[in-house]
Amino acid sequence: MSYFPILKAPYCTGQSTLYNFPPNNWEPIYKGSQTINLSYSDDGFWHSMILGELEYGDCQDIKHQDISNLMPEGALPLLSLTQNELDKTSKELPQVVSNQTHVPEYRSTLSLISQYTTTSYQGELNPFPSKASLLTFSPFLQFANKVENFVLLVNLEKQAGNRKVKVEIFDANTKTLKCEKTALSNNITVISLDDCGFSKNDLPVVICREMAAIPLYFSCANQGEFLSLEHTHPPASLVVHGARFGVQKYLKDYWFSQCKGL
Amino acid sequence: MKNFIKRVRRAPWTFKQPLTAVPEDKKTKISDLFVWRNSDDWKSSFELLNIAYLFGECGIFQVDIVFFDAEGSVFFEKTIELFNGDRQTLNISKILEDNFKAGVVGEFGTFAVFHRNTPDTVVKFNSFVAERGYVSYCYRGSLLSSYVHGNLDSIGKIDQNYVLLGGTSLLKRDYNLQYQLLPGCECDIALTNPCSKPQKVTIKTFSFNDGRIIEVFYSKINSRAAIMYALKGISQPCRISIESRMIMARPIIFINKGDNMDVFHG
Numbered sequence: 001m002s003y004f005p006i007l008k009a010p011y012c013t014g015q016s017t018l019y020n021f022p023p024n025n026w027e028p029i030y031k032g033s034q035t036i037n038l039s040y041s042d043d044g045f046w047h048s049m050i051l052g053e054l055e056y057g058d059c060q061d062i063k064h065q066d067i068s069n070l071m072p073e074g075a076l077p078l079l080s081l082t083q084n085e086l087d088k089t090s091k092e093l094p095q096v097v098s099n100q101t102h103v104p105e106y107r108s109t110l111s112l113i114s115q116y117t118t119t120s121y122q123g124e125l126n127p128f129p130s131k132a133s134l135l136t137f138s139p140f141l142q143f144a145n146k147v148e149n150f151v152l153l154v155n156l157e158k159q160a161g162n163r164k165v166k167v168e169i170f171d172a173n174t175k176t177l178k179c180e181k182t183a184l185s186n187n188i189t190v191i192s193l194d195d196c197g198f199s200k201n202d203l204p205v206v207i208c209r210e211m212a213a214i215p216l217y218f219s220c221a222n223q224g225e226f227l228s229l230e231h232t233h234p235p236a237s238l239v240v241h242g243a244r245f246g247v248q249k250y251l252k253d254y255w256f257s258q259c260k261g262l
Numbered sequence: 263m264k265n266f267i268k269r270v271r272r273a274p275w276t277f278k279q280p281l282t283a284v285p286e287d288k289k290t291k292i293s294d295l296f297v298w299r300n301s302d303d304w305k306s307s308f309e310l311l312n313i314a315y316l317f318g319e320c321g322i323f324q325v326d327i328v329f330f331d332a333e334g335s336v337f338f339e340k341t342i343e344l345f346n347g348d349r350q351t352l353n354i355s356k357i358l359e360d361n362f363k364a365g366v367v368g369e370f371g372t373f374a375v376f377h378r379n380t381p382d383t384v385v386k387f388n389s390f391v392a393e394r395g396y397v398s399y400c401y402r403g404s405l406l407s408s409y410v411h412g413n414l415d416s417i418g419k420i421d422q423n424y425v426l427l428g429g430t431s432l433l434k435r436d437y438n439l440q441y442q443l444l445p446g447c448e449c450d451i452a453l454t455n456p457c458s459k460p461q462k463v464t465i466k467t468f469s470f471n472d473g474r475i476i477e478v479f480y481s482k483i484n485s486r487a488a489i490m491y492a493l494k495g496i497s498q499p500c501r502i503s504i505e506s507r508m509i510m511a512r513p514i515i516f517i518n519k520g521d522n523m524d525v526f527h528g
Contacts, residue, residue, distance in 0.1 A: 017442055021501075025436035026275040057473060059442050059501075103281060103510050104528070107440045117522040119408070122440065137316065139309035139349045139396060144405050172316075173347030203311070203349040221405035226522065230409035233394060238313055240292055240415045241284050242389030250383050254318050 002098065002124035003039070003078040004108040005154060006064050007216070008188055011224030012112040014064045018081050019108060020054040022101055029099040030083055031056050037086050038067050039094060040075040041160040041186040046093055047071070048086035051079075076187045078125070078156070079108070093127055093158045114224030121229055125214065127158045130185075132212035135205070135252050136232045137172060140217035141193055143200045147221045149193040151206060153183045153213035162186055165210040169196050170259045172203035177261055185211055207259055274432055281509045282415045283427045285390065290420045291326075292427065293374035293393040294412030295454040297488050297514055298329065298354050300362055301369040305355040307407065309396040310375070312344040317381035324379075325393075326419065329358065330372045334455070334487030337367055351398075372454050372488045376419040390418075399516070401523035408525045410514055416456030417486065426485055428456025429509040437504040437511040439528045442470065449493040450516040451502065455483035463506040465491055470499040 006014040018036060022029045033055050039048040049070065054060050067077050080086070084097040099106055111120035134153070141149045153167065163185040169178050179196040183189035198204055206215055219228040236248035285292070298306045314323040322343060329338040338361055344350065354373070361367050375393040384391055392415050398407035418425040443449055455461050460482050467477040476498075481489050493502070504511040517524045 019440040019442075021438060021440070023438050023440050025438070026272075026433075028271075059470060059499075061442075104437075104512060109441055117519070117524075119524050121526050122528060137311060139311065139351070140409055142406055147405060171347075175347075201348050203347060217409070219406055226404050226406040227524075228406045228408045230396065230411060230526075232396075233411060235316075237394050237413075238311075238316065238392065239384050239387070239389035240282060240392040242384075243387040244389060246387045247383060247389055250387075251316065255316075258318075 002106060002126055003080050003156060005110065005125050005188065006062065006077040006079065007110050007112055007152065008064065009112050009150060009152060009190060009218045010148065011220055012114045012227070015061055015111045015113055016079055017059055017061050017109040017111070018054060018079060019059045020081060021057050022099060023104050023106060024101060027101040027103070029101065034081045034083055036060060037080045037082055038070060039078040039080065039086065040071045041162065042072050042075055044161050046090045046160045048088060048094055054081060091160060112218065112227060112229060114220070114227060116225045117227055119227035119229040121231065125154060125156050127156045128212035130157050130159060133210065133252060134208040134212050134215065135235055135255050136215045138204045138206060138215070138217055138232050140219065140230060141198055141204065142219045142228070144221065147219060150218045151191045151193055152216040152218055153189040153191065154216060155183070155185045155187060155211055155213040157185050160186065163211065165208055167191065168207045168259065168261045170205040170207065172205045175258050180262060183208060183211065183213065205255065205259060207256065209256060279431055279509060280429045283429060285418045285420070285425060285427065287420045289380070290390060290418040290425065291376040291378070292390045292415050292418045293376055294414055295372040295374055295416040295456055295486060296397050296412055297370060297452045297454060298373050299370045299399060300355045300358065303402050305400040307398045308352045308354055308375070309398065310342070310344065310350040310352055311395060312346060313377050313391055314379040314381050315344070315346045317383050319379065319381050326376045326378065328374050330486045331367045332371050332487055334484035337361060370452070370488060370490050372486060374417050399523070399525050401518065402521050404521065404523070408523060410525045410527055413527060414456055414510070414512060416454065426456055426458040430457050431507045431509055434505055434507055435509070437528065439502050439513065439515070441501065441515065443493070443496050443500050445496050445498060446519060447496060448518045449496065451491045451493060452488055452514040452516070453483060453504065453511060454488045455485055455508070457508060458485055460484050461506050461508055463504060463511060466503045466505070467493060467500050468503065470501060476500055
């Protein structure tokens with residue numbers, strides 16, 4: 001049951017492209033027209049509405065400006081492609097009956113578009129457990145005149161509302177705290193990394209002890225003339241086979257104990 | 263009963279066809295097959311992380327980096343000492359400078375990065391260290407590079423031998439890229455072969471307007487090698503589909519428009 005967010009970042013507008021065809025030919029899926037929905041969290045509830053239909057085999061671009069007047073400013077727009085009708089209002093994130101594949105997973109194209117160019121990644125968003133956490137090592141910062149670096153923390157949880165949580169950014173070598181920010185659940189939090197005092201040989205460690213998120217690293221030059229976007233792996237991806245999530249727990253325990261916040 | 267029928271129906275696609283084989287030898291080091299590009303327009307770098315350090319181990323740690331040409335033959339190997347906790351960006355175009363000057367390799371190929379040390383924790387959890395790191399590509403000297411992460415555990419190294427870990431399928435499979443290619447852009451599609459034998463691939467381009475096939479590209483990829491298919495002159499919205507016996511023929515897509523470039527995994 002995946003949702004597809006519309007991203008936001010400085011100098012850019014977001015656009016997501018939904019596809020009503022499968023990414024492979026061997027995992028069975030529903031081959032028919034599906035409903036395009038918009039969901040968002042506001043006032044402690046999830047709100048959903050129908051945006052249209054998407055024929056089998058087709059795709060649909062949905063820009064932020066297409067839906068901005070349908071929801072409160074600042075809320076995270078979540079698209080979904082479903083065979084079921086979503087509850088108009090609910091306390092919990094609506095269950096979506098949608099096509100699901102595993103090798104690979106169903107994706108949409110999540111784009112950021114400036115007046116000059118576009119950057120994107122193939123993504124989807126599933127709700128994180130509210131007790132989860134985030135640990136990520138980022139070697140993506142770029143340094144040059146008029147280059148800016150951000151981390152976009154994308155979170156989705158079942159429970160509506162926007163929890164405010166602390167995000168700590170450390171240097172991996174010295175394990176010293178470089179800066180402290182806040183992030184919101186059920187939202188995209190844009191955090192500038194340029195005021196944390198990193199140099200090009202530093203490896204930033206981003207830690208959020210109270211919330212999980214997809215960490216997207218976004219760099220732009222000359223106010224959007226050039227763009228770069230990619231996410232880092234979760235710590236479990238440092239290994240393959242075996243008890244990967246045992247490994248992930250070990251890494252989180254180790255780094256959370258080594259990196260002391262304020 | 264319903265689940266049983268479902269499983270039987272899926273068996274021709276799943277029975278003994280893992281995405282990534284489990285190496286027999288526990289000491290095997292694993293890496294993705296990353297794509298390097300080098301030309302007047304393209305330069306590549308790799309962000310190296312000290313995995314042992316991230317697990318809290320102390321000492322001097324090294325990686326073996328091995329480069330394959332577009333046919334899958336090894337043409338350069340190097341051992342690199344890792345920094346502890348600092349960022350370490352490898353300028354691949356510079357590392358391979360002499361090879362490029364000598365004209366012994368073309369404009370793209372693959373490479374793998376094997377960490378010599380397996381942290382105790384990884385052994386304890388019956389896992390293998392896997393390098394799935396981040397390649398950056400710089401197009402036409404742009405102010406910014408674009409990153410793409412590895413995500414296929416393709417190749418293992420045990421002592422001086424390589425073992426390919428990609429599974430193959432009994433039946434041909436389609437990988438349908440969920441991406442809309444638009445007129446005005448050019449697209450390079452890179453695909454690696456993580457299997458032990460050469461693989462035939464067919465890349466079809468379909469129109470979004472009427473579903474018809476616009477272009478078909480046939481190729482064979484040697485083990486450990488890559489192909490780079492340039493899709494130019496896109497005149498209508500379209501999508502691509504890759505047919506092969508690889509379990510997941512996931513490509514890397516380079517979209518070029520003017521002096522700008524975007525790169526991502528399928």
